[in-house]
Amino acid sequence: MPNAIILTREWQAFWLAVGFLTRIPMLVHIDYSQRLMNQSSLYFPLVGLLLGSLHVAAFFLLSLAFSPLVSVIVVVILHLFITGAFHEDGLADSVDALGGGYTLEKRLEIMKDSRIGTYGTVALVMALMLKVALLAEADLIWLALLIAPAISRLTPLLLMATLAYVTDPDKSKSKPVADGFSAARLVSASAFVLVLSAVLSFWQPFLITGTLAAVLLVALLWGSYLRSQLGGYTGDALGASVVFSELVLLMFL
Template identity: 75%
Template sequence: MIDGQPAEAAPSPSRSVLQHEWQAFWLAVGFLTRIPMLARIDYSQKLMNQCSMYFPVVGLLLGALYAGLFALLSLAWSPLVCVLLVLCFHLFITGAFHEDGLADSVDALGGGYTVEKRLEIMKDSRIGTYGTVALVMALGLKAALLLDMETIWLALLVAPAISRVTPLLLMAFMPYVTDPDKSKSKPVAETFSRQRLLTSCACTALISLVFSIWLPGLWLSALTAVLMVALLWGWYLQRQLGGYTGDALGASVVFCELVLLMFL
């Protein structure tokens, strides 16, 4: 007792860990989407960094929304109309987060001749010719690849989860090279834990193996796409920038999703 009052029992370590991870999950949801966070967040840079482990899980949540919406729309419209409407919903629910990164990255790498100039262009909110062309081609190719799939809903379900492993690999093995005081991605990118990377990769591998029952070859396509994009895009970023930026991480998600759909 304290001053005549019964002392409150301290939360158990296991409960504290679960509460911490629950907050990390919802912080990842809030970071990657416009979905309202259904948990009180004790925000910190450490929690922001740790939430990145849940990027593939958030991707699976988004995939479930896309697949469900496609199934519902298919009751009334053709596959082409349904895919385009799902892409519109995707751009809305994510705030075109990764597509913005793609446009900024391509603008910077296409129009800058020094590292300093590339980083300056990447921070500019305006979109240029390179970025516009990249966006149009990426969205058009994504729609075409989905329409070529026999099970469109399944591709919509798994691709967002698998593609969000790629930025985790880049964060784990490359340096961060933008102005830390002006970057919204700094808390996520700093000191990314290899242990949490392994956990996230294991979870994504399990997703790939489970859904390989309905989509043969998914696990091999997923492994190839993730490693190919991480290695090639990472190598190119290392040469052009000396590391990665938040925009480059977003671009890696778009690239990985396209490569995965091409293999499937």
């Protein structure tokens, strides 16, 4: 295949990842296919880095007029707007389903319900409060804002590579990404995250340790729990893994 065609497909895959994970308009024409959607998974951490860069820019501008705490809160609100609370919605649905369902069928039914219950509300509020507190207390707030979105978006790729897909594929937004998930692209995404952590270790020593802890610990514990409760993963469970990985990394920072 000519290099020009390969580069065009990868460029489209990147923008497809941007459109999948955020509300940022796709600025290029996309020849959509399920294969291209699958290829876009490689760029999830890169999209996270793009989000982190926007967060850092917003934080520095806000900090000219407001305290660090107020600036962090506004940045988190901005993040929720840009992403459409995509992963936070997954967290709420997952906790509602796993907390309120006593059979596999009931859990999957609750997970598909667009309404949020008590378990999901509590989980969402506490996760956002903890995120704000951890960001505000980080030694280097800008670094935490920059790297957390990138590193946390590697975790769902690990889950897709190691677990079965268990929800209704015809009604799931994540199904095209999950189908035929490429191990080679997982390796590439992992290498990107590790190199990024190594570069930023100049400002935060042992950042690679925190990166591995956030990604592998959540993938292992959350993945094991999903396997026992659902027999695999759903799109909502992947979203929840991003939130969990962010919190673990921020605790380390």
